[in-house]
Amino acid sequence: MSDLMAERAALLRQVAELQAEVARLQAAMAVPDDVPDHDWGSLDGAVAWHLIDRHAEGWADIGRQMDLWLAARSAAAVAELQAQVEALRADAERYRWLRRWKGQEHEPPFTVCHEVDGTLWGGDLDAAIDAARKEG
Numbered sequence: 001m002s003d004l005m006a007e008r009a010a011l012l013r014q015v016a017e018l019q020a021e022v023a024r025l026q027a028a029m030a031v032p033d034d035v036p037d038h039d040w041g042s043l044d045g046a047v048a049w050h051l052i053d054r055h056a057e058g059w060a061d062i063g064r065q066m067d068l069w070l071a072a073r074s075a076a077a078v079a080e081l082q083a084q085v086e087a088l089r090a091d092a093e094r095y096r097w098l099r100r101w102k103g104q105e106h107e108p109p110f111t112v113c114h115e116v117d118g119t120l121w122g123g124d125l126d127a128a129i130d131a132a133r134k135e136g
Contacts, residue, residue, distance in 0.1 A: 039072075040068050040069040040071075040072035040073065041072035041073060041075060041076045043069065045069075048065075048066075048069040051065075052065045052066060052069070098112070098125075099121065099122055099125050099126070112125055112128075114128055
């Protein structure tokens with residue numbers, strides 16, 4: 001019986017040591033609350049990695065900061081693409097407004113005249129623009 005008691009005591013010590021090791025590892029992986037976030041959107045990957053490598057405390061913090069950088073860079077790229085889409089949309093809307101007058105009973109406020117074909121509308125206007133763009 002005393003052997004069982006000694007074995008039980010040894011197992012309890014091992015459990016306590018393992019619990020202490022788990023607590024230590026969890027503390028090492030914890031994200032510190034006092035680490036300031038950077039303006040990630042303005043940093044390129046090399047600079048971001050340098051800051052993360054230098055200042056992060058544990059893998060969890062590295063992952064958090066990398067996620068912040070990626071989200072900021074993605075947001076900046078999306079904002080840039082949205083601005084480009086809006087500019088292209090405005091161009092397309094201007095063009096559609098110009099070409100919609102074919103068949104209207106009122107005179108269009110603007111016309112596109114071709115030196116040979118006269119006033120161009122709709123599909124003819126599209127074809128003339130495409131041909132001129134191909135010529136350069």
